[in-house]
Each structure stands twice: as structure tokens, then as C-alpha cells.
Amino acid sequence: MELLGQGREAEVFLRPDGAVLKLLRPGFPETGLHRELAAMRALAGHDGLVPRPVGIVTTRDRPGLVMERIPGADLLSTLARSPWRLHSAGPLMAAVHARVHAVSAPAALPDLRAELDGRIRAAAGLPDRLRSFALSTLDGLPDGDRLCHGDLHLGNILDRGNSPVVIDWGNAARGDPVGDVARTLVLHRHASPPPGSPLVMRVLAPPLRNDIVHRYLRAYRRLGRVSVPTLRRWEIVHTAARLSERIEAECSSLLRRLEAALARADRAERSGHLGRASTHG
Ligand SMILES: Nc1ncnc2c1ncn2[C@@H]1O[C@H](COP(=O)(O)OP(=O)(O)O)[C@@H](O)[C@H]1O
């Protein structure tokens, strides 16, 4: 079978029958595939926003998900070849994300807050006070019933003749859409390009990344309601949870960001106390 792509958890093959097989690497749990299937089924019939799912199979003793093949490249590679599209990438990702969030999540998907709680507790190298900060921040965040992708970035949007198709639903969950927007922001802010991909590195040079993220957020806010303080809290939570993915190259910037957020929260609390003291005194 021809190898179409690969990531940390899976290899993606083109089967002789023309379908795509996303085959898990040995040792990765099958649960992610069931999440992908549930999310893709929930979106089937939404104007081709996802590849048509076929089902879960076992090949070479490994579980895999069979789905429709999308012929076009992902948005990240497209940007590398057509940098003039930079302006439209953020708004396009926002439009896609808002369409996902319009859908109520199937019951089979886990709750986003519970999921993040588990990841923060499992995060490696997170000092206790940052872990407690992240967990207490999570405590105050809302539940929700929307379909959340959990990993939406430019590399997970393919092109089917000028209409976007979202892949890679293994982190799909049910929750507050603002939480899912925060994950996209955190991914683009910290994402370390995979080794050996100079094009990707150039495309996602930090100033370009910031520009894309800025346009993405501005466009999303025209389509869906976003409370900025809530968004900032979700970002703290996702920054801590990202450490559970053990991506060496990102650790120090994630930790720096958390330290800064904690310092800001401490300052805000102190000035709140002072403010109250002066009002009452
Ligand atoms: N339905 C599909 N049609 C065409 N290519 C696909 C499809 N699904 C995945 N791919 C290719 O495989 C790559 C990895 O798939 P993805 O689901 O994003 O896995 P990972 O979780 O490893 O990132 C994609 O970037 C894309 O190149």
C-alpha cells in the first residue's frame, strides 16, 4: 500500500480500492479511532466537511480507520507553495471551526473538561504550583455540548477542490467551543515543526504564525461568541495539558507561558485585595 502520510500515532495508506487507511502505530490505543469515527459520523452529510467514514478494521494486527480519500493537499503545505494565501488561511480555518461547533456532539465522545483534567494530572515536568493553577483554572470553566475537534490546525485541513475537509478527529470531545478555539491558538503558538520539514518551518515562522492566529481569532469572533477572559483561561488549561504530549521542543515555552499567566493571576488577585481594602477602608 502507498504511504500517504504519517504522524506520531498513525501511518496513513492508500488502499488498492482507493480508500484511505489510517493505521495506528503499535502500542497506541484504539479509543482514538472510535472517537474519530463517532465525530466523522456526526458530520457526515455536512457538505463534505469530513471524509466519508467507512469503519474500523484490523490490518497487520493493528487497528485502523478506513475512510474516503481526499485528493488535495493540506493547508499548511499549500501555504508553503502559495504564500499569497496567508491572508485567507486564518479566516478559512475560523469558518471551518464554526461549522464544526454548530454541531452537537455525539454521546460517544468524552467530555472536554474531564479529558483536560486527566491530561493536566498526567503532564510531565509540570511543577506542582503550575499544575494546581491549571486545575483550579479548569474548575471555573464551563461545560458544553458542542462537537470539539481537539486538534484543529492548518495541517489537519485538506482541500477537496476548493472546499475544506477536516481530518484527524482522534481528540474529538464534547464541550465549550471556546475551549476548542483555545486549543487551536495554543497549537499554533507553540507547535514545533516535525524534524526534517523545512517547508513547514518556513511557513510557520513565528511572525507568520501570529498573523494567521490573529486573523483566525478575529474571523471566528464574527461567527461565534467568544468571551475573551474565558478564552484566556482555556488557553492556560490547554498550555498545561499540552505538556502531557511530551513534545520536548515545546516544553520550555509552555512552562514559561504558564509561569507568566500565574504571575499575572497573582498580581490581579493582589490588586483586587488592595482595591477591596481601599473601598472598605
Ligand atoms: N482522508 C484522507 N485523504 C487523504 N489523505 C489523508 C487522509 N487522512 C489523512 N491523510 C494524510 O495523512 C496525514 C496524517 O493524517 P492525520 O489523520 O492527520 O494523522 P496524525 O494524527 O498522524 O496527524 C495527513 O496529513 C494527510 O496527508
Ligand SMILES: [Mg+2]
Ligand atoms: Mg494530523
